[in-house]
Amino acid sequence: MCLDTVLDATYWNDLYLKGDTGWDKGVASPPLARMLREGVVPKGSSIAVIGAGRGHDAIEAARLGYRVTAVDFAAEAAKDISNNAHGAGVRLDVLQADLFTGLKGPYDAVLEHTCFCAIDVARRDEYVTAIARALKPGGTLFGLFYAHGREGGPPFDVSEDEVRRRFSGRFVIERLRRAPDSFEARAGRELEAVFRLSPSES
Numbered sequence: 001m002c003l004d005t006v007l008d009a010t011y012w013n014d015l016y017l018k019g020d021t022g023w024d025k026g027v028a029s030p031p032l033a034r035m036l037r038e039g040v041v042p043k044g045s046s047i048a049v050i051g052a053g054r055g056h057d058a059i060e061a062a063r064l065g066y067r068v069t070a071v072d073f074a075a076e077a078a079k080d081i082s083n084n085a086h087g088a089g090v091r092l093d094v095l096q097a098d099l100f101t102g103l104k105g106p107y108d109a110v111l112e113h114t115c116f117c118a119i120d121v122a123r124r125d126e127y128v129t130a131i132a133r134a135l136k137p138g139g140t141l142f143g144l145f146y147a148h149g150r151e152g153g154p155p156f157d158v159s160e161d162e163v164r165r166r167f168s169g170r171f172v173i174e175r176l177r178r179a180p181d182s183f184e185a186r187a188g189r190e191l192e193a194v195f196r197l198s199p200s201e202s
């Protein structure tokens with residue numbers, strides 16, 4: 001897909017400045033909070049929350065005892081994460097960086113939530129490579145993929161078949177199913193994912 005709009009840091013930062021952030025529910029996503037509580041990665045693990053937005057999921061992870069780096073390339077988002085974490089009384093690192101070039105790592109895990117659907121569709125394989133590179137051997141990618149079934153974007157639709165196809169070469173797909181406890185407006189349209197980096201990548 002060729003986009004007229006460049007989905008760079010300026011594009012996203014402008015949305016934050018305008019308050020045009022309809023994706024932001026003001027709290028951590030219920031399926032993600034559950035997965036964190038379940039321990040899909042052990043407590044104390046290092047987690048990079050990519051495209052962290054205002055940091056609700058990152059703050060929940062830090063509150064539950066994970067070592068969190070919240071990554072977002074929009075300056076306003078990075079500022080909001082710091083303020084919100086301070087307000088919540090939790091400690092986390094904020095990294096204002098492009099996930100394609102600036103992920104530090106290696107991390108035990110990467111948390112995905114409405115970031116894959118926010119990037120240019122033509123960059124999806126590049127995303128897989130960036131995440132694989134940022135993980136420790138056997139590391140985990142977990143989170144939610146937004147299978148909303150509509151045209152256009154962002155957010156750009158993704159199907160279960162596509163997720164399987166793009167990730168299965170480099171990750172072992174441990175879980176990929178419709179989340180049972182999404183926000184009401186997204187019910188039935190979020191794919192809950194737990195992928196472990198393949199031994200051949202390590």
Ligand SMILES: C[S@@+](CC[C@H](N)C(=O)[O-])C[C@H]1O[C@@H](n2cnc3c(N)ncnc32)[C@H](O)[C@@H]1O
Pocket residue numbers: 007012013023024025050051052053054071072073074077097098099100113114115118119
């Ligand atoms: C739709 S918002 C979702 C924010 C948050 N995950 C949430 O669900 O509330 C997408 C976020 O990803 C960030 N983002 C998009 N592309 C990025 C990239 N290449 N590197 C880092 N952040 C990126 C945007 O700045 C924005 O904050």
